[in-house]
Amino acid sequence: MAIARAERLVNLVLCLLSTRQYLTAERIRAIVPGYSDAPTDEAFFRMFERDKTELRDLGVPLETGRSAGFDAIDGYRIARRDYELGDIDLEPDEAAAVALAARLWDSPQFTGAAHGALIKLRAAGVDVDQDVHVPVEPKVRTSEPAFPPLLAAVQEGRVVEFDYRRPAPVEIRTRVVEPWGVVAWRGRWYLVGHDRDRGAPRCFRLSRIVGDVRSVGKPGTVQRPDDVDLLSFVARNNRPASDQPVATATLWAARDRAQGLRRRARVVGSREFDGEAGDLLEVNLRFPDSAATWIAGFGSDVVVLEPEVLAKTVREKLVGALRGAGVRA
Numbered sequence: 001m002a003i004a005r006a007e008r009l010v011n012l013v014l015c016l017l018s019t020r021q022y023l024t025a026e027r028i029r030a031i032v033p034g035y036s037d038a039p040t041d042e043a044f045f046r047m048f049e050r051d052k053t054e055l056r057d058l059g060v061p062l063e064t065g066r067s068a069g070f071d072a073i074d075g076y077r078i079a080r081r082d083y084e085l086g087d088i089d090l091e092p093d094e095a096a097a098v099a100l101a102a103r104l105w106d107s108p109q110f111t112g113a114a115h116g117a118l119i120k121l122r123a124a125g126v127d128v129d130q131d132v133h134v135p136v137e138p139k140v141r142t143s144e145p146a147f148p149p150l151l152a153a154v155q156e157g158r159v160v161e162f163d164y165r166r167p168a169p170v171e172i173r174t175r176v177v178e179p180w181g182v183v184a185w186r187g188r189w190y191l192v193g194h195d196r197d198r199g200a201p202r203c204f205r206l207s208r209i210v211g212d213v214r215s216v217g218k219p220g221t222v223q224r225p226d227d228v229d230l231l232s233f234v235a236r237n238n239r240p241a242s243d244q245p246v247a248t249a250t251l252w253a254a255r256d257r258a259q260g261l262r263r264r265a266r267v268v269g270s271r272e273f274d275g276e277a278g279d280l281l282e283v284n285l286r287f288p289d290s291a292a293t294w295i296a297g298f299g300s301d302v303v304v305l306e307p308e309v310l311a312k313t314v315r316e317k318l319v320g321a322l323r324g325a326g327v328r329a
Helices: 003-017 025-031 041-057 092-105 108-123 147-156 230-236 288-296 308-324
Strands: 062-065 075-078 159-166 171-185 188-195 200-205 209-216 247-254 266-273 276-285 302-306
Touching (some): 003 025, 003 041, 025 041, 025 075, 147 159, 147 171, 147 209, 171 230, 188 230, 288 308, 302 308
Antiparallel strands (some): 159 171, 159 209, 188 200, 266 276
């Protein structure tokens, strides 16, 4: 079954499962992503008939009826009472496998598509059941943009190239990696593979990948070693916080401002910045990634002078905040 058709069927099930009303074929065509690609009415109805047959063959209880006595044509819905499974008892290893599968589906693409479908339902005047929930609530989110291309590269056995931000010293370097797998450890996602630049196995936190992941070479060129335990490798290579190296950043802070920063920094001089008096501060950062968000919270009262990578990250966060507020940077 083609990927496009599989996604359309999932969209159709979400649509019919999320409403108590019977939806006509025309309303489904306007709401469900995938049906708008049909060039003609005849092509849409053929597509829709095939999808209905497919769902029924899969055991999905597709109901036909009318929401009100004055409706001229029949509509469709899926009754949750018939669709939902009863209580299932899983062994610990089976429950872990289900949770892992749920984590992989919890990607930005699938989440966005489902959310968009529900918005279209409400906009069309459909009574959407707000009590739709998922029985497995994974703790790990795959919100990193690098997750889908890296997972695809692992499955295809292709080498990848990406820019990676090191925490200490703060710098960005390009990495060429033979990917072996993507795993979750302590609430974060990591890529494990052979780093061609270093000539050794390495793990990379997905949240530190900057920009796009680029595929290099042909599929099938990467083979994962049989004796490598990816999760154990990540655990061994992530030291406790007390052992992490510390980076020193130099910042300018407006006079008598940014007291929260000053409590953690030391004053090393004074300087004017854009005509405003202020102090030069030095602060030790153990986690520059999260520090960028913290520093950006001080707005124009604080400017990062060094390192340049941290200064650029803070500027990007400030510009993003302005754009989110509808202000042009």
